Amino acid sequence: MKNSNGDSLPRLIDEPILMLSALQHYAFCPRQFALIHVEQVWAENRFTAEGNILHERVDSGVAEQRKGTRYERGVLLKSERYKLTGKMDLLEIEQTDPPKYFPVEYKRGKPKVEDWDRIQVCAQALCIEEMRNTQITEGAIWYWEVRKREAVQINDELRASTIFAIENAHTILATGKTPPPTNKVKRCRACSLRDLCEPDTFRKDHSARYINEIFKE
Numbered sequence: 001m002k003n004s005n006g007d008s009l010p011r012l013i014d015e016p017i018l019m020l021s022a023l024q025h026y027a028f029c030p031r032q033f034a035l036i037h038v039e040q041v042w043a044e045n046r047f048t049a050e051g052n053i054l055h056e057r058v059d060s061g062v063a064e065q066r067k068g069t070r071y072e073r074g075v076l077l078k079s080e081r082y083k084l085t086g087k088m089d090l091l092e093i094e095q096t097d098p099p100k101y102f103p104v105e106y107k108r109g110k111p112k113v114e115d116w117d118r119i120q121v122c123a124q125a126l127c128i129e130e131m132r133n134t135q136i137t138e139g140a141i142w143y144w145e146v147r148k149r150e151a152v153q154i155n156d157e158l159r160a161s162t163i164f165a166i167e168n169a170h171t172i173l174a175t176g177k178t179p180p181p182t183n184k185v186k187r188c189r190a191c192s193l194r195d196l197c198e199p200d201t202f203r204k205d206h207s208a209r210y211i212n213e214i215f216k217e
């Protein structure tokens with residue numbers, strides 16, 4: 001199995017490991033996640049291209065120390081427990097005893113009501129907690145379009161949503177089954193996979209099949 005970059009997905013025994021960056025695809029739309037990570041289709045639009053450029057810039061930096069904080073960029077992460085792997089943009093480490101870890105993700109857009117981006121930060125926190133034997137209560141997302149840093153509370157609710165997304169994404173990878181289109185129709189307008197997914201055709205076919213079934217009985 002390969003990811004959207006064409007790289008083979010790493011495996012633990014027989015179970016594929018989930019890329020951290022794939023979680024936002026699942027949170028946005030489980031069908032989008034399956035199209036990219038199971039069916040291997042990928043369509044770039046202006047938003048995804050700008051996002052990639054932003055991440056390349058952020059990841060190319062080196063670690064630095066300013067006052068009491070160390071800034072590590074492009075940090076590799078993994079979790080044996082949740083079968084996750086990936087790279088994070090920035091890890092701020094307050095040099096206290098014990099050290100305080102603070103994950104920061106860079107996004108090209110603006111803050112959202114939905115948890116798509118926050119779930120990715122929380123998944124990063126789960127990896128850091130496991131790797132560095134610590135507890136994380138807060139992270140942040142820096143939004144390029146509005147030049148704003150938004151705090152992310154790593155609370156029980158966000159942890160539960162994140163673990164739910166991780167488990168469901170793993171189920172899709174394991175079964176290889178692509179879910180139907182999201183019922184959040186507005187999301188399809190911003191989706192780079194709309195032409196490949198054909199959600200309207202799927203919904204029309206599904207409605208026609210449903211009506212046929214009713215009249216059959």
Ligand code: SF4
Pocket residue numbers: 028029030031032033035180181182187188189191192193194197198199
């Ligand atoms: S077009 Fe809509 S249903 Fe299809 S992958 Fe995108 S968001 Fe999901």
